[in-house]
Amino acid sequence: MTRLTGLPRLLLLVVGLAAAIGFVLALGDGMDAAGFLAYFAFTLFSLVRLAHPLTYWLDAALAVFGAASLLLALPVSEFGAPAYFWLALVCTWLTTWLFVEELSAEIRAQRLDARLFGLVIPALFGIVLIFIWEILTRGANVPQVILPPPSAIWEKLVESVPTLWADFQQTFLKAVLAGYVMGCVSGFVVAILVDRSPFLKRGLLPIGNFVSALPIIGIAPIMVMWFGFDWQSKAAVVVAMTFFPMLVNTVAGLGATGHIERDLMHTYAASYWQTLLKLRLPAAAPFIFNALKINSTLALIGAIVAEFFGTPIVGMGFRISTEVGKLAIDLVWAEIAVAAVAGSAFYGLIALIERAVTFWHPSVRGGRA
Amino acid sequence: MTAWWRTNKLIPILTVVAAILLFWYAMAVVMNSPWQIRLNERAGAEVGFTEFVLQTYDQAKPVLPVPHQILAVIWDATVNTDINSPRSLAYHALVTLSATLWGFAFGTVLGILLAVAIIHNDASDRSLMPWIIASQTVPILAIAPMIVVGLAAFSITGLVPKAIISMYLSFFPVVVGMVKGLRAPDRLELDLMRTYNASAFQVFTKLRWPSAMPFLFASMRVGIAISLIGAVVGELSNAAGGGLGVRLLTGSYNGQTIQIWAALLLAAALAATLVGLVGVVERLVARQMGART
Structure with a gap:
């Protein structure tokens, strides 16, 4: 229960202003807007805080109140929602922001458990984003073909689970994983081999940079011609896409150790392999994990894009391209949601491993990676 | 010796x-x-x-066409063709290049601004960072037709949708790299700044920003390459606008392997030039900052 200063204070003032305007506008609709009137009134009442500190849980309650009154007002008439409806949305959004600001200040002051509330905050951000999307599309009657509301996407997702699972198996479990493992392992091995020979390093590195800058997705039609329509051609595209980031990053990481550290290993009479295993590979770990993380997203994009150039009648990219043609945008979004969840889980797994392996690095030691 | x-x-x-x-x-x-x-x-x-x-x-x-076949096609379609003709590869390369550069510039600025906000504000760090990462796992090509269609509804076509896709792709490595770079100074260095009674702004300009430079340029090298990919991928869904992506697509529909390889090689040359330019700027900046080479 601290006094508000700086950004939170500014947020509170904006919320108060919006609530005052909203209250006046909602008065015109009388009892039809009773929920909104109550919400705006409570929000205005909470401005008492400027003189007397109140708990930040009040903001959470206010945000929930605002969200509830918005949801109860749906569906709106075909002419779209009235102005105070949008003011209530702005108020709800800013109040949540204020709540998050206060929550992180409490975490920083170690009055709240960082682990639990560190998860609450991004979750809250996601919920607000989806909430605003839902309210915007339904409040403004956006046509389904342009942007369906999340609730419609969720319904579609639930009802087409077997299709989505088959696509996921084809694209992620076969093409992405096989290609990712092959691409990263071969990139790493080639980097270690190249590292032994300065001649090869000088020759291969500029070429590796050249090729990693290639729009490699462009080879997808060629790979489909060579390896056929099934997942092998997609895995080949993923291998080509992930190999060079790994090679370039690993070589850069192996060169990251300073003279002093290498001289120290030299004074210990360490062999090449001892220096590599005990000094240079650990020092290269942040670079290698950087490549692994970049590759995790590249691999998924590569496999999905490659499916646009020819595929059996299953796969995430195939589904997206054909359903866009059929204007079944809600199924496309459902497929994208699956891809997003799969990609984030993949990335998250690697980030967790990174934190366990490079615990000594300042960027991890100082807080979050 | x-x-x-x-x-x-x-x-x-x-x-x-x-x-x-x-x-x-x-x-x-x-x-x-x-x-x-x-x-x-x-x-x-x-x-x-x-x-x-x-x-x-x-x-x-x-x-598999051989290099001299591909080079002959490239030579024929650049030097021997009028640059304003849609059959000229140089014309298509310029279309792609402009979308790439606009997207890259906006993506880099946006990435740096977000990274600065993330390291200075707890709330934005905790709420934004996981979602920036999650947003990148959305396969952009699937959204590209929707971006193109959506912007066309507001009669925005041509360069802008492609630049937006480029921006979306290139800001990711910059945010991730810059957050890492701006957090790279360790406790010792930060404590030193505190003993100097440095303000947050001074810590940023004199310690965090310089130490983030290698991360920034590494990110920018990745970013400009991805930006080009974004432009090419954006072109796949808008065949009327021209560009190297359109050449790839028409080549694959007609089985013209030499045409695919020619567009691919030209895109590669473009990317290599852009990455090389970033490298030159990096060396200049490093020399300006008194780095020992």
């Missing part, structure tokens, strides 16, 4: 390039020969080995 080949870069590169070219020409014979054998059987022609090899290098739609 260092051996001459340790300091010289050209010879090793040329050696590797020569090895790749040799492999390429050998593979072209292997991959193109089944079709050539059938052609020769049908014509009832008996050919010697040398002539057969030359035949595999001269097909109209080879499985």
Whole structure:
């Protein structure tokens, strides 16, 4: 229960202003807007805080109140929602922001458990984003073909689970994983081999940079011609896409150790392999994990894009391209949601491993990676 | 005393390039020969080995075209064609380049601003960072038609949708790299700044920003390459606008392998030039900051 200063204070003032305007506008609709009137009134009442500190849980309650009154007002008439409806949305959004600001200040002051509330905050951000999307599309009657509301996407997702699972198996479990493992392992091995020979390093590195800058997705039609329509051609595209980031990053990481550290290993009479295993590979770990993380997203994009150039009648990219043609945008979004969840889980797994392996690095030691 | 080949870069590169070219020409014979054998059987022609090899290098739609075939097409479509004609590869390259540069510029600025906000504000760090990462796992090509269609509803077509896709792709490495870079100073250095009674702004300009430079340029090298990919991918869904992506698509529909490779090689040359330029700027900045090389 601290006094508000700086950004939170500014947020509170904006919320108060919006609530005052909203209250006046909602008065015109009388009892039809009773929920909104109550919400705006409570929000205005909470401005008492400027003189007397109140708990930040009040903001959470206010945000929930605002969200509830918005949801109860749906569906709106075909002419779209009235102005105070949008003011209530702005108020709800800013109040949540204020709540998050206060929550992180409490975490920083170690009055709240960082682990639990560190998860609450991004979750809250996601919920607000989806909430605003839902309210915007339904409040403004956006046509389904342009942007369906999340609730419609969720319904579609639930009802087409077997299709989505088959696509996921084809694209992620076969093409992405096989290609990712092959691409990263071969990139790493080639980097270690190249590292032994300065001649090869000088020759291969500029070429590796050249090729990693290639729009490699462009080879997808060629790979489909060579390896056929099934997942092998997609895995080949993923291998080509992930190999060079790994090679370039690993070589850069192996060169990251300073003279002093290498001289120290030299004074210990360490062999090449001892220096590599005990000094240079650990020092290269942040670079290698950087490549692994970049590759995790590249691999998924590569496999999905490659499916646009020819595929059996299953796969995430195939589904997206054909359903866009059929204007079944809600199924496309459902497929994208699956891809997003799969990609984030993949990335998250690697980030967790990174934190366990490079615990000594300042960027991890100082807080979050 | 260092051996001459340790300091010289050209010879090793040329050696590797020569090895790749040799492999390429050998593979072209292997991959193109089944079709050539059938052609020769049908014509009832008996050919010697040398002539057969030359035949595999001269097909109209080879499985693997050889470099000199591709270069001939590129030469023909750039130097011998009017730059304003839609058949000119230089025209398509310029279309792609402008979308790439706009997207990259906006993506980099947006990435740096977000990274600064993330390291200075707990709330934005905790709420934004996981979602920036999650947003990148959305396969952009799937959204590209929707972006193109959505913006076309507001009569925005051509460069802007592609630049937006480029921006979306290129801001990710910049945010991730800059957050890492701006957090790279360790406790010791931060404590030193505190003993100097430095303000948050001074800590940023004199410690965090300089120490983030290597991360920024590493991110920018990745970013500009991805930005080009974004522009090419954006072109796949808008065939009317032109660009190297359109050449790739029409080539794949017509089985014109040489055309695919020509567009691919030109895109690669473009990307290499852009990445090289970022590298030059990085060296200049490093020298300006008094880095020892």
